[in-house]
Amino acid sequence: MANETAGKLDEIINETGKAIKSREKAGKLAKDIIDITLPGKKNPPGKLHPITQVLNETIDIFTRLGFQIKIGPEIELDYYNFEALNFPPDHPARDMQDTFFVDDKIILRTHTSPVQVRTMEIENPPLRVIVPGKVYRCDSDVSHTPMFHQIEGFMVDKNISFTDLKGVLELFLHEFFGKNTRLRFRPSFFPFTEPSAEIDISCVICGGKGCRVCKHSGWIEILGAGMIDPEVFKYVKYDSEIYTGFAFGIGIERITMLKFGITDIRLFFDNDLRFLQQF
Amino acid sequence: MKASYNWLREYVSFNITPNELADRLTMAGLEVESMQSIGDEIKQVIVGKVIQVEKHPNADKLSLCKVDTGSEILEIVCGAPNVAAGQKVPVALCGTELPGGLKIKKSKIRDVYSHGMICSQKELGLGEISSGIMVLPENVNIGKIFIDEMNLRDTILEINVTPNRPDCLSIIGIAREIACILRLPLNIPEIKIDEEPQDINISVTIENEAHYLCPRYTARVITGVKVSPSPFWLEQRLQSIGIRSINNIVDITNYILIEWGHPLHAFDARFISGNTIKIRQAKQGEKFETLDGVKRELTSEMLVIADKEKAIALAGVMGGGNSQIKDDTSTIILESAYFDMSSIRKTSKKLDLSTESSYRFERGTDINGLVNASLYASMLISKLADGKIAKGMIESYPKEFKNKIITLRPEKVNNILGTGLPVSEIENILVRLNFILKKKDKEDEVDFIIPSFRHDINREIDLIEEVSRIYGYDKIKVHTPNIAISSTPQPLSVSITNKIKNTLVSCGMNEIISFSFVCEEQFNKICLSSDDKRRNAVKIRNPLTPEQNLMRTLLLPSLLNAAGYNFAHGNFNLKLFETGRVFLPEEGFELPYEETYLGILLTGNFSYGFDNTLHETDIYDLKGILEILTDSLNLDKSKIDKYSNPSFHPNKCLSLINSDILLGFGGEIHPDVLENYKFDHPVFAMEISIDKLIASLSKDKKTFKPISIYPSIMRDMSLIVKENISHEELLGVIKESEKKLIEEIKLFDLYKGKNIPAGYKSMGYRLIFRSFDRTLKDEEIDKIMQKILNNLEQKLGITLRK
Known part of the structure; x- marks a missing residue:
């Protein structure tokens, strides 16, 4: 009987001890408060320049389609930048691109297209190539800077037609701007492609209803393209009766501005930290 | 090229609106860049008839006119010398606003009320004549809208004519295109002269x-x-x-x-x-x-x-x-x-x-x-x-012009375009464009005679373009190419540069992109020595500004300019990097050598979280980034050493070397350079050749090293060291003293000042010992520690801090 009672007493004491301890613990925990709204502790990572981000995204889409990357010089011979791309000397087509000259034969490349010729000179079809890089034109205002970035792309093989150009560019633009983007191909002129096209997309801001960005047309000019002119093939000794190809050029600043809603191209090169850290 | 909608309609009688016309032209390659409506500004002006003109009672040069506006007779004061009864004239009634912002109100002119204004051409924005009012032809109707009666409502299309199409630099040229697009005749008037x-x-x-x-x-x-x-x-x-x-x-x-x-x-x-x-x-x-x-x-x-x-x-x-x-x-x-x-x-x-x-x-x-x-x-x-x-x-006209004749293979048209156009449709399009069709004996070829105004049509492909343009790009189908699968690696210059960029971003650095231009003044500002070959830069003949007349031969000016821009805008704490080419003229080569460089710039204070003190950037932050970079690229033979260059502090300049090749250098910017840039904080910068770095990359694969299963023993020691003894020398002695069991040596404290004798520094090291084959005992580590301390004292005069 006594044992039984003692046993019960022990149990009670034990229980009470546990209860006191757990209450103590609870009290301690309750006092140990934090301010959950304080910032987390970190060494924050930096940011890639928005141009690099968009270049990478663009390169990524095309490399997934099997395009390989080529690069070429930024200070270029007139021959590669103009002549072999079918811009004859003293031709008004040269006025389409305001050129920085080093001397009569050497210029700052005005587009990444010279790498087309440089690549085709040393490699044979089939070719699927993209060329990212800096290009230069002597022009400066809200929508022009003397240096900017382009991606040139081209594809050469047997039986490549204008329908393939439309197919590849539609794939790219749908990936980059979204599946609902509408495309418009309209005739234009570049000396190194024929037929040549300018490609518009439905305005990314208003969806095509018309706004300030698309000048109320509902369309935004996004890139130039075309079937590679047989004259260019002549310069690189490809037989245009056997091979055909297409080429296109994308202005990276332009698509970056559209993607992020940037209104002044010069912001890219001011390198203000408050700008760089936004992307 | 500006073209008037009305003017064009004189040559092709189309019935579409200016908007539709703009769309059709644009889709045929004549891009309409903008449109402007004419006449809208003066659409409130009406036609009136002057029925009586009297002299103004109080002014010699003014007349008092009675003008019939169709609904009423108004008294209007007019100053024009040519106003006369019987004229039909443009009248701006009260409430009308004219181009230039003039608002017409009922007003008293020399004590007589004028209820409107008879307008001159200039006042209507229709020309330069301001000496008299505009007198309209007899056939206009009184009380009607002036611009409608005079047929002045128009739309001006601004058309971007590409350099290959000079034939469209005229109204008739554009009308000719419209005629082709809309399948309408072009009406050229007959010219008769006496x-x-x-x-x-x-x-x-x-x-x-x-x-x-x-x-x-x-x-x-x-x-x-x-x-x-x-x-x-x-x-x-x-x-x-x-x-x-x-x-x-x-x-x-x-x-x-x-x-x-x-x-x-x-x-x-x-x-x-x-x-x-x-x-x-x-x-x-x-x-x-x-x-x-x-x-x-x-x-x-x-x-x-x-x-x-x-x-x-x-x-x-x-x-x-x-x-x-x-x-x-x-x-x-x-x-x-x-x-x-x-x-x-x-x-x-x-x-x-x-x-x-x-x-x-x-x-x-x-x-x-x-x-x-x-x-x-x-x-x-x-x-x-x-x-x-x-x-x-x-x-x-010594040599008469001969029209070009070009042969077209309809099959080639369809090959290039990916279409299935019948021959008849191809021919129809080209004939509408005024190319003259000449059938040949061969079935699969057609000849076309090219009119003299088409300088751009010289080859078969030019005709193919014409077909595609008029047929309509939007009607050409979309197809993804059938092409053999192939795989080629990315060029190293691209993949390594990307890897470097990603590493630096994870170190908290922000990427910048600068123009490739510099000028001589910038070389002077960074104190580039007069015989430094990087002063030899490619010169641009037609720079936008004199400050942009050279192509950069190094990145430092770009980095410092970016820092300066940020300082001026209140951003003082910067971790920036840039990758880009420098342009180095080379004897015997037409084009300069273009070398890709990485530039790094650090300045300001940084902290980890909110309850830590601010850390002011120093040279070791720069070195730390280099160490992370060389580690991530597996540059195991690289070494960071002392260096000397006039842009940098004489004692705080370092180089990155790999197997005797100088990959780059940098350090704390020299106070003279800071002064030139008007910077008042220390700035740290470094330039590394990515091309040389890629050439030095190790071909060795990383191989696995086993991990010991036995526990480690840790010992700390605090040392009093003469100031001129380097960390590296000290490490050498420790490693020499025990070659097998030391797993890691870590410097955890460096201190100079109070309680340390002048000319000395205090250095705290943590040593971790571990064996691959047994559990270590404290006693053997005690012995090793004693040996290390003895050697440090004997060889370098280092003592334990008491």
């Missing part, structure tokens, strides 16, 4: 000494011309597309230029000496004053139109002041010619003088069309300036 019996050859002769630069030259002579202001319709036409009216003769030549796309030039015959027009190359250094009053020095490759004595025009570019049409001109010689495209362009470029005329000649005009342009102009001059046209046309 020639005088007097033969032209009596009055002028042509001597063409440079027919290779001027393949065709024609002239007509018109006598008895009365130079006067142009009629309203002509003035209005030119004004609508932005050309100011001068006088009837000049306006007519401008009108033909715009309508026919052919530049004409009118000379005053009085000033042509010897009645001879001589086409010749300029004499080297020949002086000539153009119409714009600028005296120019010509070179021998330029073409001039001259008389017996002197040049009278810079062919195809601009006329001369010495033979221009004057108010009292009565006999004119009207030139219509074809000049060599490239010659005109060279002249225009060389003199930096581009005109509507040179713009068209350098792109290519119509060698056959020039005759009709001249005829049409003569007709207008005879109509609008009472001119009498001399009989015939004098001409120099």
Whole structure:
């Protein structure tokens, strides 16, 4: 009987001890408060320049389609930048691109297209190539800077037609701007492609209803393209009766501005930290 | 090229709206860049009839008019001398706003109320004439809207004509395209002129000494011309597309230029000496004053139109002041010619003088069309300036133009476009474009004769483009190419640069992109020594600004400029990097060597979280980034060493070396450089050649090293070290003392100052010992520690801190 009672007493004491301890613990925990709204502790990572981000995204889409990357010089011979791309000397087509000259034969490349010729000179079809890089034109205002970035792309093989150009560019633009983007191909002129096209997309801001960005047309000019002119093939000794190809050029600043809603191209090169850290 | 919707409709009777027209043109390659409605600003102005004019009782020069506006008779005060009863006039009623912001109100003029305004052309924004009110023709209806009665409602299309299509630099050229697109006829009016019996050859002769630069030259002579202001319709036409009216003769030549796309030039015959027009190359250094009053020095490759004595025009570019049409001109010689495209362009470029005329000649005009342009102009001059046209046309045309004939394979059209167009549709499109079809014996080929105005059509592919453009790009199907699968690696320069960028971003650095331009001043600012070969930079002949006249040979100026921009905008704490090319001229090579560099810049204070003290950037932050970079790239043979360069602090400059190759250098920016940039904080920067770094990359694969399963023992020691003894020397002694069991040595404290004797520093090290084959005992580590301390004391005089 006594044992039984003692046993019960022990149990009670034990229980009470546990209860006191757990209450103590609870009290301690309750006092140990934090301010959950304080910032987390970190060494924050930096940011890639928005141009690099968009270049990478663009390169990524095309490399997934099997395009390989080529690069070429930024200070270029007139021959590669103009002549072999079918811009004859003293031709008004040269006025389409305001050129920085080093001397009569050497210029700052005005587009990444010279790498087309440089690549085709040393490699044979089939070719699927993209060329990212800096290009230069002597022009400066809200929508022009003397240096900017382009991606040139081209594809050469047997039986490549204008329908393939439309197919590849539609794939790219749908990936980059979204599946609902509408495309418009309209005739234009570049000396190194024929037929040549300018490609518009439905305005990314208003969806095509018309706004300030698309000048109320509902369309935004996004890139130039075309079937590679047989004259260019002549310069690189490809037989245009056997091979055909297409080429296109994308202005990276332009698509970056559209993607992020940037209104002044010069912001890219001011390198203000408050700008760089936004992307 | 500006084109008026109404004007175009005179040549093709289409029924679509300006918007639809713009869309159709754009989709055929004539991009309409903008549209402007004309007449909207004055749509409230109505037609009124002046029924009575009296002198204003209180002012000599003012009249008091009664004007019938259809619904009422208004009293209006008018100051124009030409106002008269019976005139139909434009009336701005009270409440109307005119171009320029003038609001018409009922107002008292010298004690008499005026209920509106009778307007002059200038007040309506329709021209320059402000000397009197505009008097309207009899057939306009009183009380109706002025712009509708006068047919002034119009839309001006701004069309971007690409350089290959000079034939579309005219109203008729664009109308021709519209006719083709809309499958409508082009209505060219019949040109009828009455020639005088007097033969032209009596009055002028042509001597063409440079027919290779001027393949065709024609002239007509018109006598008895009365130079006067142009009629309203002509003035209005030119004004609508932005050309100011001068006088009837000049306006007519401008009108033909715009309508026919052919530049004409009118000379005053009085000033042509010897009645001879001589086409010749300029004499080297020949002086000539153009119409714009600028005296120019010509070179021998330029073409001039001259008389017996002197040049009278810079062919195809601009006329001369010495033979221009004057108010009292009565006999004119009207030139219509074809000049060599490239010659005109060279002249225009060389003199930096581009005109509507040179713009068209350098792109290519119509060698056959020039005759009709001249005829049409003569007709207008005879109509609008009472001119009498001399009989015939004098001409120099030694080699008659032959139309090109081009063979087209319809199959090739479909191959290039990926279409399945039937031959008939291809032929139909090209015929609509005025190409003349010539069937051949061969079934799979067709010949086309190309009209003289299409300079751009020279090959089969040019015809294919025409087919695709008119057929419509939007009708061509979308197809993804069938191409063999292949795999090629990315160039290392791309993949390694990406890896470097990602590593630096994870170190908290932000990427910048700078222009590739520098100038000599910047080399001076970074204290680049006078014999440094990076002063030898590629020079741009036509820089935008003198500060951008060189291509950079190093990144440091770009980095410092970016820092400066940020400092000026309140961003003082910066971790920046840039990758980009530098351009290094090389003896014996046409193009400079383009080397890709990485530039790093650090400055300011950083902290980890909110309860830590701020850490001020120092040289070891820079070194830390280099260590992370070389580790992530597995550059296991790389070494960071002392270096010396005038841009950097003499004692805080370091280099990155890999197997004896200098990959780059940097450090704390020299105070002199900071001063040049007006920076007042320390700045750290470094440049590394990515190309050299790629060349030094180890080909060795990383291999696994086993991990010990036994526990470690840790010992700390605090040492008093002479200031000139380096960390590396100290490590050497420790490692020498125990070669097997030390797993890691870590410096955890470096201190100078209080409690440490002058000339000494305190260094705290943590040593971790571990074995691969057993559990270590404290006693053996005690022995090793003793040996290390003894060696440190004996070799370097280092003692334990008490």
